[in-house]
Amino acid sequence: MGPVTGQRLAIAPLTAAAFAPFGEVIEAEGRASYPINAGTARRFDDLARVDVGAAGGKPLVGLCRAEPIALPFRVRLMERHPLGSQAFMPLSPTPFLVVVAPPSPAPRAEAIRAFRSNGRQGINYARGTWHHPLLALERTSDFLILDRGGEGENCEEVPVEDLGLLIGA
Amino acid sequence: MGPVTGQRLAIAPLTAAAFAPFGEVIEAEGRASYPINAGTARRFDDLARVDVGAAGGKPLVGLCRAEPIALPFRVRLMERHPLGSQAFMPLSPTPFLVVVAPPSPAPRAEAIRAFRSNGRQGINYARGTWHHPLLALERTSDFLILDRGGEGENCEEVPVEDLGLLIGA
Secondary structure (H helix, E strand, O other): OOOOOOOOOOEEEEOOOHHHOOOEEEEEOOOOOOHHHHHHEEEEOOOOOOOOOOOEEEEEEEEEOOEEEOEEOOOOOEEEEOOOOOOHHHHHHOOEEEEEOOOOOOOHHHHHEEEEOOOOOEEOOOOOOOOOOOEOOOOOOOEEEEEEEEEOOEEEEEOHHHHEEEEEE | OOOOOEEOOOOOEEHHHHHOEEEEEEEOOOOOOOOEEHOEEEEOOOOOOOOOOOOOEEEEEEEEEEEEEEEEEOOOOOEOOOOOOOOEEEEOOOOEEEEEOOOOOOOHHHHHHEEEOOOOEEEOOOOOOOEEEOOOOOEEEEEEEEEEEEEEOOOOOOEEEEEOEEEOO
16 A cells, blocks of 8 residues: 555544534533432433434434544545434443534535544434444444434435545544 | 341343343344444344334433442332333443333332343333333443433332332342
């Protein structure tokens, strides 16, 4: 292989504010909570807008076991789900990469953002948000997935290798 | 305090088959899966029947941070959600206790079961399944919760201390 070349895409820390155009960050830190179970637990509520779209959609719970990537990482494709939201929550404290672009006919290079979660955060992609498939870091990682099941074609993929984007140093 | 007395309720390992009358075990082990993301990940699908009930219900994503209990543990109350299912998924590999009874006007002592998860399992209580509030073990534990939001009274609690049940040795 030749040297790794391309336009470098910096990785920003994942925060609720920075991620707001793309969906929600699922995390306890900084969120309102209330005591439950006679004070032995606290509940942080309504952390993701689960969207299963029109009639015929239902919430689908799955698990995903992902192999880690190495950085720098070349962005070759993006996908989106036109019929519903999709959430990923890590099942052990471990960071992952989130690469997104807002809804549009196709992701534009200058609109693509990369975030690194802090290890305790999950994310929920809003319906139609372009995103790279799951990018685990450091180790094989398990995630809970919450998305839409039911009739209809709910995955659209586009090749974006021509954009020449490389994530991370 | 005096000695701990009561009818001992043995703790069984949590398995999908044993838990079937109460809902689903959310786990990868032993489940069908398929490769995704060009073979860099596997997805295990449709692991819980998310039930948000009649019109006006919506899936609610929350987090819960629970203090651990010590064993033996006296069962003082049970609750159920008449309008929807409720799932708990641990966010680090850690076991927890699940105490359940099938739907009925009130939980009967002989119908109550206690399970210990293996650390990688979550559970989804079917609508109407009696269950004890979350019982973390060993350490303060975070869980993702997926249940029903929306109008209507969706929590029914009953005191069961009179049953005299003690969980664990």
